[in-house]
Amino acid sequence: MKQKINKAFDEHFSGAGTIYVAPGRFNLIGEHTDYNGGFVFPGAIDKLMMAEIRPNGTDKVRVYSLDLNDYAEFGLNEADAPAQSWARYIFGVCREILKRGGKVEGFDAAFAGNVPLGAGLSSSAALESCFANALNDLFNDNSIDKFELARIGQSTEHNYCGVNCGIMDQFASVFGKKDHLMRLDCRSMEFEYFPFKPEGHKLVLVDSVVKHELADSPYNKRRASCERVAKRLGIETLRDATMEMLDAIKTDITAEDYFRAKFVIEEKERVLTVCDALVAGDYDTVGRCMYETHAGLSKDYEVSCEELDYLNDIAKECGVTGSRIMGGGFGGCTVNLVKDELYDNFIATVKEKFNARYGHEPKIYPVIVSDGARKYEE
Numbered sequence: 271m272k273q274k275i276n277k278a279f280d281e282h283f284s285g286a287g288t289i290y291v292a293p294g295r296f297n298l299i300g301e302h303t304d305y306n307g308g309f310v311f312p313g314a315i316d317k318l319m320m321a322e323i324r325p326n327g328t329d330k331v332r333v334y335s336l337d338l339n340d341y342a343e344f345g346l347n348e349a350d351a352p353a354q355s356w357a358r359y360i361f362g363v364c365r366e367i368l369k370r371g372g373k374v375e376g377f378d379a380a381f382a383g384n385v386p387l388g389a390g391l392s393s394s395a396a397l398e399s400c401f402a403n404a405l406n407d408l409f410n411d412n413s414i415d416k417f418e419l420a421r422i423g424q425s426t427e428h429n430y431c432g433v434n435c436g437i438m439d440q441f442a443s444v445f446g447k448k449d450h451l452m453r454l455d456c457r458s459m460e461f462e463y464f465p466f467k468p469e470g471h472k473l474v475l476v477d478s479v480v481k482h483e484l485a486d487s488p489y490n491k492r493r494a495s496c497e498r499v500a501k502r503l504g505i506e507t508l509r510d511a512t513m514e515m516l517d518a519i520k521t522d523i524t525a526e527d528y529f530r531a532k533f534v535i536e537e538k539e540r541v542l543t544v545c546d547a548l549v550a551g552d553y554d555t556v557g558r559c560m561y562e563t564h565a566g567l568s569k570d571y572e573v574s575c576e577e578l579d580y581l582n583d584i585a586k587e588c589g590v591t592g593s594r595i596m597g598g599g600f601g602g603c604t605v606n607l608v609k610d611e612l613y614d615n616f617i618a619t620v621k622e623k624f625n626a627r628y629g630h631e632p633k634i635y636p637v638i639v640s641d642g643a644r645k646y647e648e
């Protein structure tokens with residue numbers, strides 16, 4: 271990928287720039303909890319976005335996307351937003367840095383990635399973190415702290431891409447650490463690294479290849495439901511809600527809002543249970559919680575789809591320790607914790623059965639927990 275980017279950069283802009291990378295993420299547990307002030311438990315993966323960047327001494331940004339074979343050029347004022355949706359991620363990052371009093375001048379960039387798009391692995395957060403980190407290095411002497419870099423990506427989603435997302439994806443992409451998961455408290459923003467090498471198990475993502483599009487999607491509606499319930503309870507976020515509190519207002523809210531909030535309240539407890547179980551090497555408990563999350567996301571939060579439920583059923587049949595839909599939902603991947611000795615059979619079975627029903631095999635990505643956004647060094 272690096273050589274391809276070098277070549278494209280040289281062809282379009284002549285010469286060479288500095289290379290930066292940022293990864294996608296997976297999440298062991300804690301879904302739709304980030305924007306509710308709850309806990310998440312993600313890690314960065316070995317799939318990433320890579321960009322070669324060089325200041326060009328003008329007030330224009332010129333960017334070439336290798337994967338889309340598309341070129342965009344824009345200025346740095348609010349009115350200069352590019353038409354292409356992919357370029358709005360980069361424009362948004364520039365604008366959000368400027369809004370915070372940071373510095374961005376014109377630059378040239380060529381970029382590519384191997385984070386599968388629309389698979390729930392946060393390709394857009396990877397792109398945002400890659401550019402936020404690069405522009406911090408190139409124009410701001412790395413004076414913007416890492417949490418702010420994550421927030422710059424998140425605000426880009428909110429203000430330029432129409433997704434009212436939480437902080438998990440950008441946080442994981444910026445803070446990722448090889449062989450470690452991170453438990454983030456999305457209210458206090460305190461986090462802890464947990465060494466992650468599940469003994470006797472493999473972690474694998476199974477991609478349904480059903481595309482999900484979060485903009486204008488039911489994702490924003492889920493968030494609105496949670497905020498309505500929190501408001502009704504007189505609290506800031508569902509982090510402070512209990513099932514007793516929710517049951518006390520059950521008749522005042524819609525059934526839909528009730529079940530959305532119920533999932534969130536249960537899920538925030540599950541993250542803590544899973545962290546403890548992981549430390550104790552109790553993978554059965556980790557796995558049971560993953561199945562519970564899937565059931566909740568499917569039935570109460572309603573962000574699953576037929577294909578993902580089928581992947582979950584196959585995992586259960588194959589004796590997989592834990593399996594669940596991962597990320598925002600509406601397509602994408604399941605994350606699976608599988609005993610070493612069951613792994614080959616699970617992969618063969620899931621490919622065969624899914625193919626028999628949907629006419630194509632799911633894609634398989636073994637999880638390799640990796641480092642976060644950084645300047646690329648060979």
Ligand code: GLA
Pocket residue numbers: 300301302303304305392435436437438439597598599
């Ligand atoms: C998407 C969002 C995240 C988070 C997850 C669900 O990935 O970008 O902020 O809400 O969905 O856990």
